[in-house]
Amino acid sequence: GQQVMQIPQYQHVQEGEDFTTYCNSSTTLSNIQWYKQRPGGHPVFLIQLVKSGEVKKQKRLTFQFGEAKKNSSLHITATQTTDVGTYFCAGPARDTGRRALTFGSGTRLQVQP
Amino acid sequence: DAGVIQSPRHEVTEMGQEVTLRCKPISGHNSLFWYRQTMMRGLELLIYFNNNVPIDDSGMPEDRFSAKMPNASFSTLKIQPSEPRDSAVYFCASSLEQGSTEAFFGQGTRLTVV
Numbered sequence A: 001g002q003q004v005m006q007i008p009q010y011q012h013v014q015e016g017e018d019f020t021t022y023c024n025s026s027t028t029l030s031n032i033q034w035y036k037q038r039p040g041g042h043p044v045f046l047i048q049l050v051k052s053g054e055v056k057k058q059k060r061l062t063f064q065f066g067e068a069k070k071n072s073s074l075h076i077t078a079t080q081t082t083d084v085g086t087y088f089c090a091g092p093a094r095d096t097g098r099r100a101l102t103f104g105s106g107t108r109l110q111v112q113p
Numbered sequence B: 001d002a003g004v005i006q007s008p009r010h011e012v013t014e015m016g017q018e019v020t021l022r023c024k025p026i027s028g029h030n031s032l033f034w035y036r037q038t039m040m041r042g043l044e045l046l047i048y049f050n051n052n053v054p055i056d057d058s059g060m061p062e063d064r065f066s067a068k069m070p071n072a073s074f075s076t077l078k079i080q081p082s083e084p085r086d087s088a089v090y091f092c093a094s095s096l097e098q099g100s101t102e103a104f105f106g107q108g109t110r111l112t113v114v
Helices: none
Strands: A003-008 A011-015 A018-026 A033-038 A046-047 A056-060 A061-065 A073-074 A085-091 A107-110 B005-007 B010-013 B019-024 B031-038 B042-050 B054-057 B065-071 B073-077 B088-095 B110-111
Touching: A003 A085, A011 A018, A018 A085, A018 A107, A033 A073, A046 A056, A046 A061, A073 A085, B005 B088, B005 B110, B010 B019, B019 B088, B019 B110, B031 B073, B042 B065, B042 B073, B054 B065
Parallel strands: A011 A107, B010 B110
Antiparallel strands: A003 A018, A018 A073, A033 A046, A033 A085, A056 A061, A061 A073, A085 A107, B005 B019, B019 B073, B031 B042, B031 B088, B042 B054, B065 B073, B088 B110
């Protein structure tokens, strides 16, 4: 079945440092979505990328969708303590009948003030 | 809209007991998903419905798990009998369309089976 992996599993940074998480799918994705889950909370939608090679920015966050639509990345510039949480990528497999989102393993970000 | 509503928020039960988790999706959303989150396995899709019809239940761990969606505004996930390894946070989510639009998650039900 479809697998979505993320690296790293965990990252601890000093406030102000940059952070990047990478997402790789075993199958081609029709779109990729990113979610953030604060400690003790629930996943909250951040953004969706649809086109091959697409890049989107939200303030300090930059999201990229790979040319082959099998990988993606999230980059945070100058992290803040409010960025703490686990970041998940998710996508429905284009080549299979399954249309629900498969979530990546997540990257937990800790920011030291 | 109040968002996706799950109940209860916390459930502690003894092994062997039946557990029922409830979910009210956002009005107008056609797709509903049940996910389970654990430290070891992350966020796993258990089952999803489209227009109240179960589409894919391949993620349901075993026959002890069952899910229903009798109407567009209500779904249940039942575990009978429950086991300690079922302890996890169970999330319900809904979206306008399966897979192509953002999923809105409920607050989750933290289940502890002792």
